[in-house]
Amino acid sequence: MSTEGLSFDGWLEKARLRRERLKEGQLAVLEAAFRFLQRGNHDYASRRLVEHFLLHADIGLKVAQVARLVSLDRCTSSRHRRCSSAEVTQSIQNRLAGKFPGKLLPRYAGPVAQFLVEHPRATRQEVLDFLEERWQVRPGYRALGNFLRKYGLDRASLGEAASPSSVTGQEETPEQGASGDIQVLTPSPYDLVLPPPEDFFCAHPVRRRLLDAARGDVLAAGGGRVL
Numbered sequence: 001m002s003t004e005g006l007s008f009d010g011w012l013e014k015a016r017l018r019r020e021r022l023k024e025g026q027l028a029v030l031e032a033a034f035r036f037l038q039r040g041n042h043d044y045a046s047r048r049l050v051e052h053f054l055l056h057a058d059i060g061l062k063v064a065q066v067a068r069l070v071s072l073d074r075c076t077s078s079r080h081r082r083c084s085s086a087e088v089t090q091s092i093q094n095r096l097a098g099k100f101p102g103k104l105l106p107r108y109a110g111p112v113a114q115f116l117v118e119h120p121r122a123t124r125q126e127v128l129d130f131l132e133e134r135w136q137v138r139p140g141y142r143a144l145g146n147f148l149r150k151y152g153l154d155r156a157s158l159g160e161a162a163s164p165s166s167v168t169g170q171e172e173t174p175e176q177g178a179s180g181d182i183q184v185l186t187p188s189p190y191d192l193v194l195p196p197p198e199d200f201f202c203a204h205p206v207r208r209r210l211l212d213a214a215r216g217d218v219l220a221a222g223g224g225r226v227l
Contacts, residue, residue, distance in 0.1 A: 006038075008030075008031060008034050011034050011069070012030070014068070015065060015068035015069045016065075016068060017030075017065060017068075017069075023060070025059065026059050026060060026061070029054075029057060029059050030069075033050045033053070033054065033069070036049075036050060037050055037070075042071070044092070044095055045092045045095075045096070047070040047071065047072065048070075048080075048088055048091065048092055049088070049092075050069070050070055051066055051067075051069075051070040051072060051077060051080060052080065052083070052085065052088045054066045054069065054070075055077065055080065055081050056081075063077050063078050063081060064077075072136065073134060073135055073136075075107075075135070076135055076136055103137065103139070104131075104137065104139055104143060104144070104147045106151075108131070108135065108147075109147075109151040109153070111134060112127065112130070112131070112147075112148075112151075112153060113151070113153055115127070115130050116153055124141060124144060124145075127144060127148075128144060131144075
């Protein structure tokens with residue numbers, strides 16, 4: 001995260017906080033938090049400590065506002081709100097030691113799917129980097145593989161979904177693939193159904209003439225063959 005040349009007003013603007021709407025006490029606390037972050041170059045440990053303090057200082061800031069101030073996801077900050085000071089310290093130590101929490105939640109499936117669509121050649125390492133940047137979680141390769149297979153996001157499932165045969169449900173034969181012609185099936189004249197017999201209708205001159213004309217057309221189309 002680039003913080004070079006970032007001022008206090010710019011920090012507030014980045015978090016979508018208007019200085020004129022903040023109280024004097026809030027401004028004093030935020031100015032002290034900003035100086036603390038600047039001293040630590042906005043590293044993870046500094047951001048977690050500031051986040052924990054602002055979430056429990058009761059200065060009137062919402063969780064989403066605190067999350068934007070420390071450049072974390074709102075859901076992540078909401079989860080961190082339940083942590084004690086000892087748990088925050090342990091989390092920072094695990095992070096510095098290279099140990100990341102690896103629990104993958106179902107709500108991660110949608111953003112991961114969008115990431116894979118936008119980056120179809122992404123490697124497992126790049127997916128792990130995306131998870132770490134988005135939610136500060138970094139599972140193992142086995143946990144990530146199980147997660148991708150569970151939601152159909154592994155390469156095998158994505159390749160099967162993208163194949164044309166999976167859409168139609170039928171395998172395309174070489175003859176079908178090579179032929180691009182459209183065949184229109186028309187019924188043969190011998191397959192035409194003759195009109196009902198003469199005694200089916202009541203006797204009427206006009207109906208009789210129409211019936212005779214229809215029977216003559218069918219017989220002519222069939223070459224004189226009576227079905």
